[in-house]
Amino acid sequence: MDSTSDFLHLHRLGVDTHQEPVVYMRRDCHVCHAEGFNAQSRIKIMTDHHSIIATLNIVDSEIISHQQAGLSETAWRLLHAQEGEVATFGHAKPVESTAFVRGKLFGKLLSDESAYSIVQDIREGRYSDIQLAAYITACAGQGLNVNEVIAITKAMVATGKRFQWSGQEVFDKHCVGGLPGYRTTPIVVAIASACGLIMPKTSSRAITSPAGTADTMEVMTPVTLSFEHMREVVEQHGACLAWGGSVNLSPTDDVVIRVERALDIDSEGQLVASVLSKKIAAGATQVLIDIPIGPTAKIRTQEAAAHLQKLMVATGEALGIKVHAITSDGTQPVGRGIGPVLEARDVLTVLRCEPEAPTDLAERSLVLAGALLELAHKAQPGEGFKLAQKTLWSGKALDKFMAICESQGGFTEPELAAQQHTITASQHGIISYIDNRFIARLARLAGAPEVKAAGVEMHVRLGDAVEVGQPLFTLHANAPGELAYALDFLQLHPEAVRIEEEYL
Amino acid sequence: MDSTSDFLHLHRLGVDTHQEPVVYMRRDCHVCHAEGFNAQSRIKIMTDHHSIIATLNIVDSEIISHQQAGLSETAWRLLHAQEGEVATFGHAKPVESTAFVRGKLFGKLLSDESAYSIVQDIREGRYSDIQLAAYITACAGQGLNVNEVIAITKAMVATGKRFQWSGQEVFDKHCVGGLPGYRTTPIVVAIASACGLIMPKTSSRAITSPAGTADTMEVMTPVTLSFEHMREVVEQHGACLAWGGSVNLSPTDDVVIRVERALDIDSEGQLVASVLSKKIAAGATQVLIDIPIGPTAKIRTQEAAAHLQKLMVATGEALGIKVHAITSDGTQPVGRGIGPVLEARDVLTVLRCEPEAPTDLAERSLVLAGALLELAHKAQPGEGFKLAQKTLWSGKALDKFMAICESQGGFTEPELAAQQHTITASQHGIISYIDNRFIARLARLAGAPEVKAAGVEMHVRLGDAVEVGQPLFTLHANAPGELAYALDFLQLHPEAVRIEEEYL
Incomplete structure (x- = not known):
């Protein structure tokens, strides 16, 4: 970049895109034009002291000027930007470690080096949400072998801080x-x-x-x-x-x-790496x-538990x-x-x-x-x-x-939610089944964990005898909309708790 | 939603987020507050005549008012929105077909029904980019068997238009x-x-x-x-x-x-479904x-070609x-x-x-x-x-x-790019290797296919004898930045074309 006209002034646009850094530029600004940027281009933004990679959103309105580049909150924070600060822009080099993610999809195992490279790039914010989703999907299920899990765990430890407590068992x-x-x-x-x-x-x-x-x-x-x-x-x-x-x-x-x-998936390998690295x-x-x-x-099964136990112990051992x-x-x-x-x-x-x-x-x-x-x-x-x-x-x-x-920083007594709705038994009998997943989903639909007081309060356990009208569980929510949403779901899936007639 | 205060006025924000529909709301607007929305929440937006699902970006600045919901260009188009039109908002129900994507990751095969459900939800814009990335990653490599490929192909045909040409071979x-x-x-x-x-x-x-x-x-x-x-x-x-x-x-x-x-991956199964459905x-x-x-x-190999041939023929047969x-x-x-x-x-x-x-x-x-x-x-x-x-x-x-x-609509003679840079042979010898992938990547770095005139012009073929200084290929680009970018890459990966000494 040899021309001084290649800069724009940074502007905090006040848009929270969650963790993905996003940069906003006018379609007809000189930088977009000179560099041939398009919507969803991955852009390298450089100030005197910092540089980041962000995803481009193209602007056709007056929310920013032709001399400005708007930044999302995450981009603003990562770049340590100042209002009006000058920055230059270029095509982000392809993130080299995404080649390892592709390799993984096509059957190539992750090595210590490739895992480190991926984890380091994620740490530095170089992965777009789409790239993150691909990496996570590629590792989902039992998609990682023990050496790959060890490699990812090592990489996660190596890219973070670490406490040392001298001479004691911790x-x-x-x-x-x-x-x-x-x-x-x-x-x-x-x-x-x-x-x-x-x-x-x-x-x-x-x-x-x-x-x-x-x-x-x-x-x-x-x-x-x-x-x-x-x-x-x-x-x-x-x-x-x-x-x-x-x-x-x-x-x-x-x-x-x-x-x-966002994907509602867990990966066994990522789970082990996540737990043990911390x-x-x-x-x-x-x-x-x-x-x-x-x-x-x-x-769900003894076999799955045994597999996970083995993976946990082996990974722990490899990391001392x-x-x-x-x-x-x-x-x-x-x-x-x-x-x-x-x-x-x-x-x-x-x-x-x-x-x-x-x-x-x-x-x-x-x-x-x-x-x-x-x-x-x-x-x-x-x-x-x-x-x-x-x-x-x-x-x-x-x-x-x-x-x-x-x-x-001090203790606070937790307070209950404003909205409560109790579900009662429609028949008498014995509680024969409680679906953990449905109960958990109900709690999430009611707003948990973002809404702290939201959730489900159980009144029965397996084997309890209940009469008609006896409380089974209570939904807690802060907003009527969330309560209604959880109730809608419950109507579609009433089998969260099953009651069977007593055996005569 | 029983309260009339649950609406906002739609505003075309003029932001091109590529294909993902995005909705922008003030963090402190009454709808966000009542519904407990967060950044990256999936929101259902309803007008009198249309409804879509969009990803939420939370706004903390004046680019929209508390009475407005900003829409990205894609959201605007999908919703057929009018400036100032009234819309209501709710949590988008979880997209049911993403459960099939998760199932696929954990080894469950796609059926005709689950493939149809996924393809239909994608068609209706119900998948976020993160969910799309997970689906595509799950299908990548040889991740789909022939029945799954047939199922996806059928679903893609069923969800689109179709030409009928009476009584002829086409x-x-x-x-x-x-x-x-x-x-x-x-x-x-x-x-x-x-x-x-x-x-x-x-x-x-x-x-x-x-x-x-x-x-x-x-x-x-x-x-x-x-x-x-x-x-x-x-x-x-x-x-x-x-x-x-x-x-x-x-x-x-x-x-x-x-x-x-965006992921730079192809999936064999998606390839077959994509080609044959069209x-x-x-x-x-x-x-x-x-x-x-x-x-x-x-x-790359006869085996891979044979596998693909078989998959193509079998899928074609299943679809007549x-x-x-x-x-x-x-x-x-x-x-x-x-x-x-x-x-x-x-x-x-x-x-x-x-x-x-x-x-x-x-x-x-x-x-x-x-x-x-x-x-x-x-x-x-x-x-x-x-x-x-x-x-x-x-x-x-x-x-x-x-x-x-x-x-x-008329023929136009194509015109060459403004910037051209020729790479010449640094030694004499025989062209022994041309790396298709590097050449393709160079052309993309130079701006192709978005920049139509960008690309690479080859001057040699395998087996050609070249002298020092003889042109190997020419890079074409519209902007100096793109040309520089492609040249940077070439410097890191000079082996796009290999020249070997003549055998004496």
């Missing part, structure tokens, strides 16, 4: 989702750290579920912590409950998760993985951490609430040892905490559960949880 | 691309129709190549014909050379092609398919048409020019029997035209080539070609 736990309301993490972390374990816990937001642990924690305390803030919390209390994305431990993860969410980045040396199995859970993967019952939702606020309330009732605390959520948290306490040699084999129970009942876990929240 | 030809400059179609159609064959030819634009037949024809004559106009041209001349997208013969095809182009829609009863084979052509698939030499570019204008000039020199006409292009056109003439019993077996040659040399093919162009 613990972490993770549950492979799919079970609505299964929100053990805050309870397990509170118990384990109350017993002296180091647990710098980072969690994700929901992918296809109505809430992730980060979404749930966020209704009680800030989870978007800086790297330094997270370190302080852990140094003070031995644990934290932060959002992984905020500390940049695995920066490509949230980009991948956003597109997975554990490794958080400095964990021992990780407990819980895999619930059930016909409508994420993992010890992974303990256990399975559990995944036939129905856990706790009462499904959705950030409703789950947070369940967590609090357990920590506060209130009489309405869901027994299943408490039990399962104690099992996991107990396993961690045994791994850490805080309890003899077989004695972990009891120690966990003692710690919960003594109020030490609640104290620890509150201390962590205070340290993260 | 011919078509197609070349499976990958060979830069291989532009036989206009010549073959001119010869065959001059001999009385019915050839209502529709062609695509380029997917990953620097020019498709439609792109090349467009520099000489309009190719965007209405259904009725195309029928008139064929009734008058027995043939046409139109762009398939314009007559809506296979409406999902261009959407698929756009995303395939032939069937054009009313063809017999189709000649030419598959060039070469190490850098689209089809006869497919004749032949293979040819695909080791190097054909003709001299690569890019719409440069290829059009090659075509014209052949039709005009000019001395500089590329012999290879002429020969290969005659082989294909000859095969068609034999299939149509216009020539005895083995005599087709001679009849084709006679027709070309007599000027009848040129007359027919010009008549078709006139009938489509």
Whole structure:
């Protein structure tokens, strides 16, 4: 670019395109003309100090002038742009690593080098949404072998920040989702750290579920912590409950998760890479993985669970951490609430040892905490559960949880949604089936996880006897439109909960 | 939606987002607030007469008011919107057919029903770009079996218009691309129709190549014909050379092609469905398919060609048409020019029997035209080539070609690009290798096919002896930036043409 007329002035257009950086130029501006840009061209934008790649939208109206290039919010942030700043523009070089994505589609395996190159390009914002969707689709299902998963995990660790905790065993736990309301993490972390374990816990937001642990924690305390803030919390209390994305431990993860969410697909390999890269980045040396199995859970069969266990352990080993993967019952939702606020309330009732605390959520948290306490040699084999129970009942876990929240920025009591609608039994009988996926989808249609208080509150569990008119579950939503939308869906798919006549 | 406050006024924002419909709303407008919309939400927009699904971009500036919803050009067109018209908004129901795409990723085959449902949803604009990318990626490589390809082909035929030509054999030809400059179609159609064959030819634009037949024809004559106009041209001349997208013969095809182009991937199954659905829609009863084979052509091995041939013939049979698939030499570019204008000039020199006409292009056109003439019993077996040659040399093919162009809207002589840069031999020797893919990529970097005159003009062929300084090929571009860009790429990848020392 040798001509000084090749620049435009940057203008913050105030358009939120989600994560994809978009640049807006007049069709007849001199840059479009000289460079032969078209709608959807991938453009390199250069200022004195930064450069990014953005997708072009062509403008035929007065929302920008011929001397301006409009930037979407993401483009503005990535480019660290100033209003009116001068920038030059060129065709973005083809992103070389997309050749590896194409290769993968045609049967070529990802190597350490190609995985690194892809992950690095995603991290730098060089992939368009279409390219991201292709990469994620190519990795979906059981599309990645163990070496590819290891390669992606390594790449995700290498492209993010990483905590080092000197000379200690550092613990972490993770549950492979799919079970609505299964929100053990805050309870397990509170118990384990109350017993002296180091647990710098980072969690994700929901992918296809109505809430992730980060979404749930966020209704009680800030989870978007800086790297330094997270370190302080852990140094003070031995644990934290932060959002992984905020500390940049695995920066490509949230980009991948956003597109997975838009596609409503999970990939086993991406799942393993996502989980373990964050554990490794958080400095964990021992990780407990819980895999619930059930016909409508994420993992439906013993075989699938065994495959995932093997992949988790092998990947952990290749990256120098010890992974303990256990399975559990995944036939129905856990706790009462499904959705950030409703789950947070369940967590609090357990920590506060209130009489309405869901027994299943408490039990399962104690099992996991107990396993961690045994791994850490805080309890003899077989004695972990009891120690966990003692710690919960003594109020030490609640104290620890509150201390962590205070340290993260303060505790807030979660508040229920404005709109509630209860579904009742239309016949008497026994609850014979609860569809986790439909329940989760209902919660999402009601607005979760974006709308924190939205979700589903279950009133029954498998095997319960119900009378006609007895409440089955309650929909929570903030807006009447969302409530109506969830009810519409329920009318089309009434089989979320099945009731069978009692056997005479 | 029971409240009258749930509407906004539509405003044409003048933003070209390519094919994806986008709607722009103020973050704090009452509709976003009431419905809980977020950036990238999929929104259903309803006016009195139409409804569409669009992706939401959230606006935090004054480019629209709180009472307005801005529409991208595509959204504006699909919704047949009027400035200021009132519309209501809701969450788009999840597109049901995306469940089939997810199923496909996890190993479930596409059925007639699921393929139809996907193709129909794509046709109706219900897929976001991310969802399109996932569908295309899932079908890429040899990801579709013959029954799935048949199902997609049927669906593509069923969702478009279709020509019926009463009581006659109708011919078509197609070349499976990958060979830069291989532009036989206009010549073959001119010869065959001059001999009385019915050839209502529709062609695509380029997917990953620097020019498709439609792109090349467009520099000489309009190719965007209405259904009725195309029928008139064929009734008058027995043939046409139109762009398939314009007559809506296979409406999902261009959407698929756009995303395939962005990803730079082809799928064998989509290729067969794309080709045959358009032939069937054009009313063809017999189709000649030419598959060039070469190490850098689209089809690289005899095995891959045989697989494709089988798939083509089986799919044709299932849909009631006869497919004749032949293979040819695909080791190097054909003709001299690569890019719409440069290829059009090659075509014209052949039709005009000019001395500089590329012999290879002429020969290969005659082989294909000859095969068609034999299939149509216009020539005895083995005599087709001679009849084709006679027709070309007599000027009848040129007359027919010009008549078709006139009938489509007039003939224009194609003009060369402003910027030209010739690459010369840096050593003497024999041309031992020409990389079709690099040559094609160079032409694209120079601006083809969007910039019609851009491309590459070859001066050498395999086996030619060259001296130092002798021209190898010339880059053509309209803008200095594009030329520089192509030259940059060439510097990184100088092996487009390899010269070896003469064997002593």
